[in-house]
Amino acid sequence: MDMNLPVGFRFSGIHCGIKAGQKKDLSLIVADRPAFGFGVFTQNLVRAACIDWNRELIPSQNLCGIVINSGNANACTGTLGRDNNQEMAGLLAHELSRNQPRVNPSNIAVLSTGVIGRPLPMERLRAGIPQAATELASDQAAFSRAAEGILTTDHATKSASRAIEIGEKKYSLAAMVKGAGMIGPNMATMLGVVVTDFPIVFSEGQRILQRAADHSFNRISVEGHTSTNDAVLLMSPSGEHQAAPEAVSKFEAALHELTLELAKRIPADGEGASHLIHIAISGAGREKDAEQIARTIALSNLVKTAISGADPNWGRIVSAAGYAGVPIEVEKIRLVLNGILLFENGQPVPFNEREVSQAIRGSFETEIELSVGSGTGRSDHWTSDLTADYVKLNAEYTT
Amino acid sequence: MDMNLPVGFRFSGIHCGIKAGQKKDLSLIVADRPAFGFGVFTQNLVRAACIDWNRELIPSQNLCGIVINSGNANACTGTLGRDNNQEMAGLLAHELSRNQPRVNPSNIAVLSTGVIGRPLPMERLRAGIPQAATELASDQAAFSRAAEGILTTDHATKSASRAIEIGEKKYSLAAMVKGAGMIGPNMATMLGVVVTDFPIVFSEGQRILQRAADHSFNRISVEGHTSTNDAVLLMSPSGEHQAAPEAVSKFEAALHELTLELAKRIPADGEGASHLIHIAISGAGREKDAEQIARTIALSNLVKTAISGADPNWGRIVSAAGYAGVPIEVEKIRLVLNGILLFENGQPVPFNEREVSQAIRGSFETEIELSVGSGTGRSDHWTSDLTADYVKLNAEYTT
Numbered sequence: 001m002d003m004n005l006p007v008g009f010r011f012s013g014i015h016c017g018i019k020a021g022q023k024k025d026l027s028l029i030v031a032d033r034p035a036f037g038f039g040v041f042t043q044n045l046v047r048a049a050c051i052d053w054n055r056e057l058i059p060s061q062n063l064c065g066i067v068i069n070s071g072n073a074n075a076c077t078g079t080l081g082r083d084n085n086q087e088m089a090g091l092l093a094h095e096l097s098r099n100q101p102r103v104n105p106s107n108i109a110v111l112s113t114g115v116i117g118r119p120l121p122m123e124r125l126r127a128g129i130p131q132a133a134t135e136l137a138s139d140q141a142a143f144s145r146a147a148e149g150i151l152t153t154d155h156a157t158k159s160a161s162r163a164i165e166i167g168e169k170k171y172s173l174a175a176m177v178k179g180a181g182m183i184g185p186n187m188a189t190m191l192g193v194v195v196t197d198f199p200i201v202f203s204e205g206q207r208i209l210q211r212a213a214d215h216s217f218n219r220i221s222v223e224g225h226t227s228t229n230d231a232v233l234l235m236s237p238s239g240e241h242q243a244a245p246e247a248v249s250k251f252e253a254a255l256h257e258l259t260l261e262l263a264k265r266i267p268a269d270g271e272g273a274s275h276l277i278h279i280a281i282s283g284a285g286r287e288k289d290a291e292q293i294a295r296t297i298a299l300s301n302l303v304k305t306a307i308s309g310a311d312p313n314w315g316r317i318v319s320a321a322g323y324a325g326v327p328i329e330v331e332k333i334r335l336v337l338n339g340i341l342l343f344e345n346g347q348p349v350p351f352n353e354r355e356v357s358q359a360i361r362g363s364f365e366t367e368i369e370l371s372v373g374s375g376t377g378r379s380d381h382w383t384s385d386l387t388a389d390y391v392k393l394n395a396e397y398t399t
Numbered sequence: 400m401d402m403n404l405p406v407g408f409r410f411s412g413i414h415c416g417i418k419a420g421q422k423k424d425l426s427l428i429v430a431d432r433p434a435f436g437f438g439v440f441t442q443n444l445v446r447a448a449c450i451d452w453n454r455e456l457i458p459s460q461n462l463c464g465i466v467i468n469s470g471n472a473n474a475c476t477g478t479l480g481r482d483n484n485q486e487m488a489g490l491l492a493h494e495l496s497r498n499q500p501r502v503n504p505s506n507i508a509v510l511s512t513g514v515i516g517r518p519l520p521m522e523r524l525r526a527g528i529p530q531a532a533t534e535l536a537s538d539q540a541a542f543s544r545a546a547e548g549i550l551t552t553d554h555a556t557k558s559a560s561r562a563i564e565i566g567e568k569k570y571s572l573a574a575m576v577k578g579a580g581m582i583g584p585n586m587a588t589m590l591g592v593v594v595t596d597f598p599i600v601f602s603e604g605q606r607i608l609q610r611a612a613d614h615s616f617n618r619i620s621v622e623g624h625t626s627t628n629d630a631v632l633l634m635s636p637s638g639e640h641q642a643a644p645e646a647v648s649k650f651e652a653a654l655h656e657l658t659l660e661l662a663k664r665i666p667a668d669g670e671g672a673s674h675l676i677h678i679a680i681s682g683a684g685r686e687k688d689a690e691q692i693a694r695t696i697a698l699s700n701l702v703k704t705a706i707s708g709a710d711p712n713w714g715r716i717v718s719a720a721g722y723a724g725v726p727i728e729v730e731k732i733r734l735v736l737n738g739i740l741l742f743e744n745g746q747p748v749p750f751n752e753r754e755v756s757q758a759i760r761g762s763f764e765t766e767i768e769l770s771v772g773s774g775t776g777r778s779d780h781w782t783s784d785l786t787a788d789y790v791k792l793n794a795e796y797t798t
Contacts (some may be wrong), residue, residue: 043722044721044722045721045722045726046718046727046732075714076714076717076745076746077746078746116714116718117713117714117747224698224699224700225699225700225701226718226721226722227718228718228721299623299698300622300623301622301623301789301793302622302624305793305794306793308790309793309794309795311794311795314516315474315515315516315627316624318475319443319515319627320624321444321445322445322446322625323441323445323624323625327444328444328445330444330446333445343475346475346477347475347476348516387790387794388790388791388794390700390704390790391707391785391786391790394700394701394708395705395708396708396710
């Protein structure tokens with residue numbers, strides 16, 4: 001697949017020895033000139049060292065690079081963890097200072113993902129970061145290596161790009177994400193990095209990224225366990241840009257498409273998942289209410305097991321909507337599963353159970369369309385189903 | 400086990416044909432004289448017909464009996480469901496009017512549990528309720544039959560009793576509950592009935608029952624799916640009673656003990672459960688915060704799978720506390736699992752993983768003690784672990 005890579009960025013991804021075997025575990029994303037950096041971060045109060053670090057420096061008008069390690073989350077590691085995180089930033093800053101005006105550690109963002117509560121193997125990083133810096137390149141192969149270096153239990157890299165034309169100018173957005181749903185001493189976290197050559201106005205960047213995350217990464221779940229390390233970063237060229245509203249809209253639309261495409265790949269790759277479940281709520285009083293209902297259904301183990309068992313179990317879906325804690329009009333509830341009407345006006349309608357079951361079994365994506373009243377509030381959510389394999393994968397930690 | 404049954408109540412439980420096979424599916428609990436009736440009910444907005452019915456008549460100063468069917472929840476059944484529910488009350492009222500002053504349907508509470516969305520087989524109930532009424536008796540065998548008639552996927556009846564002495568008077572409390580965690584077209588719901596001969600002051604009854612439920616049935620979970628039919632009822636003798644504070648305290652203490660004992664049996668009997676998990680939170684700012692943290696940990700599939708896999712995975716527990724949405728003091732977190740210290744002052748402490756794993760594997764009950772700061776807020780919660788068997792049981796619905 002050909003990627004539309006923005007100009008002005010270089011990438012690398014190597015195996016430096018944090019993970020066993022030969023899997024890549026260290027990635028760099030570097031801007032040719034100091035760039036704008038925006039970020040959204042986990043709401044968990046138990047935060048990895050890198051999250052506290054990034055929150056200090058972002059939004060940044062002088063972000064020079066991002067260093068990302070996988071295989072170790074550097075979370076719950078106390079003072080040592082903070083020192084190690086700072087040293088990682090310092091190591092990349094040192095390398096970048098060779099060819100550019102001096103780069104400070106505070107110009108470097110850090111992302112970590114993997115085991116919680118273990119010290120980072122700093123000797124590997126002290127050798128690895130300089131080596132990765134020598135391999136920085138702007139081509140697609142380098143981008144792919146970087147996308148590989150951020151993975152943990154993911155089955156494959158998750159990256160995508162978009163190109164937009166504004167007048168005679170062409171811009172690109174490219175992104176890589178990782179995440180398959182687990183967290184904890186085994187593995188963790190959703191990470192994402194978007195790079196673009198579109199000239200974002202600095203004061204608008206955080207809001208633009210937050211809106212994109214709200215419509216993508218905040219609408220997915222595997223088991224709803226917010227990680228200590230979740231982070232999405234956006235890098236764009238620095239400068240005093242003009243903001244033509246149509247141009248910004250075009251960029252935002254492309255950003256939303258891109259982040260949503262990648263976000264959906266996370267539950268699709270969810271641990272043990274046999275279905276990607278799309279929950280589309282309509283008819284709620286407010287968008288926020290629709291979101292809350294979608295999330296409640298997505299977190300119901302009974303709904304998730306019903307789908308993995310290809311069971312047209314509408315009672316579990318309807319009753320989950322009922323305890324979401326927001327108003328619904330019970331007598332107006334309407335439920336359509338994979339295009340087949342199961343429930344209308346608050347009452348079940350006759351349907352062929354075998355037909356619905358086969359429709360679930362025959363498709364990787366399950367569509368749940370639930371209308372909960374006559375309001376205009378709508379929301380979408382994507383989640384994975386719950387299988388015996390999920391339980392096995394998450395119960396079998398080597399002790 | 401000898402039960403302390405209160406005087407003034409009769410019980411019966413029969414198979415009337417709602418369930419296949421010979422399993423009991425219809426129970427009656429009847430007061431010799433019109434009694435006080437109190438109740439707490441599901442917060443789900445999608446409610447069974449019986450819940451709406453009971454909420455109209457409770458608290459009641461003239462509750463004569465409770466009719467309970469299992470095997471059919473009579474939920475999401477519309478107008479027909481409401482009519483059928485009223486007819487059930489009417490059938491028992493008619494039987495009780497034979498020996499007493501006239502009993503109205505509005506003197507009868509109704510509880511249903513089982514399949515959602517199917518009409519009740521009324522011909523079975525029209526024959527069953529009169530038959531069950533002829534078998535009403537006040538002895539322990541009759542109580543046990545009633546406790547059997549309310550079960551769905553439970554492995555055994557769940558009943559217990561307490562006796563208290565106040566001055567020279569002896570009072571008894573006896574209770575039956577059902578619930579194993581599932582809900583939906585397959586099976587559903589937590590139900591509970593407490594009967595006592597202690598003279599509760601009418602105006603205090605609802606608060607007394609609510610407090611007991613808050614400290615027992617509202618502190619357990621299997622998968623957190625609030626049912627359409629959850630209900631707990633309390634019956635006590637009617638009359639203008641005096642309330643000696645010590646007597647009320649003694650009664651409430653016994654009621655709390657009784658309801659907590661029975662509540663814990665629900666997750667212990669949870670579908671596919673291999674562990675009962677006790678989560679004890681301390682050090683929170685407020686009791687409500689401690690409750691919220693306990694509930695968040697209890698609902699984490701990653702915590703639940705870690706316990707089923709005997710994995711001392713403290714990162715999952717600590718990070719679940721971090722996203723509970725209430726303040727915690729991260730640097731003061733202290734975690735003890737089955738008596739072994741794993742985490743202190745916000746950092747992991749060295750421990751023998753094999754020893755902790757064996758401690759989990761060797762005991763049906765897992766004790767998670769988590770202190771989240773220096774506050775005085777404490778709370779307890781009980782839940783079941785998550786096993787591949789849970790997934791299988793809930794995915795395999797016959798279509």
